[in-house]
Amino acid sequence: MLKKDPNYQRLKLGGAGLMGVSTLWLAQDHLLVVEVTGYVEKYRRFYFRDIQAMVIQSTSLRLWWSLGLGAMIACLLLILLVTTWNSPSPDPVVVWVFVGIMLLFAVPLLINLLRGPTCTVLVRTAVQTQKIPGLNRRKKAGKLMALLVPAISAAQGASPAPTAAPAESPAENYSGPAAG
């Protein structure tokens, strides 16, 4: 388990998406994204030395959620007003039921507004561009960047591209009988 592994530090930045729940784990040389979708746990490792770019793009998810939830509250309020308009003494049970249902939408609306603007975070390597699942708020993205940028910069430094052949090879020093 990663919780007990001293090499990994859990970043409380993950979250739930449409496809499942994801958690982020920071290791010394990579970021591990664990995504649980249904009965499968998927792992993606982004090694700091491979990351070329990170893209944060704003999305309109917060706006659409707010509009949807706000529309539901407005509809319920309208129905409540229409049903109680003509009656001289509206049934308090009906009013409380409506208020209760409205709260069911109002609380998520408030949470959605308080959590801040939404975004998509992409990690670009030499071979792929991957979205980080579950990371869809600007605040969280900012925190992740604050952690990752120094780590990636330290891992890559200003050194040129790693050469294909390593400088030393253990087999070069081998002096035993010929193999092969």
Add this chain to the structure above:
Amino acid sequence: MALPGNSKLACPNCGASFPSSGPELQAMEQCPACWRPTEVTLFPAFDWPVTAGATAEKVVMDGEATCFYHADHRAHVPCDACGRFLCALCDLDLNGRHFCPQCLELAMTKNTVQALERNRTRWDKVIFALLLVPLFFCYILVPVTSLAALVLIGMKWKAPGSLVSNTRVRFIVFAVLATLEFVGGSFMWWMVLGRSR
């Protein structure tokens, strides 16, 4: 400062290509096509050119160690898993560890190297569904499904568990639940069959 190869960064919303040069990308504040606010952070690896693959050296002297797979190639490094000598062509570097193609394939199949592991089946979730779903949709099958859950717990006890949840603890809890379900379900069957007689 061009992007390596033929790949270009593209907008995740509209798919339009972003500028290919580094300074332009870093100065970009929104997607040029859909105008969505976009921030791009570039790292030194962005400017690294694509390096050509390693080429194996030919054997020039008698008695030199050669690659296990290529008798005419000079040995470059031993495989960390099987110890066979590999030429630069056969050497597959994985975070500083060297593997031959055969061992890497085996490691991917058997999930012996954690860095290569891409997914795991959450058997605890399968067992939980096996315990929960029949209770609501087909309770007559509860003794069978709870027994199946117990068998599955026994079979998957040693299987690699989840990296984020404690699979063993869940297995123990589910084993208790499955036993209770089995006893309860069997009692229900016994009552139904007893009455019908």
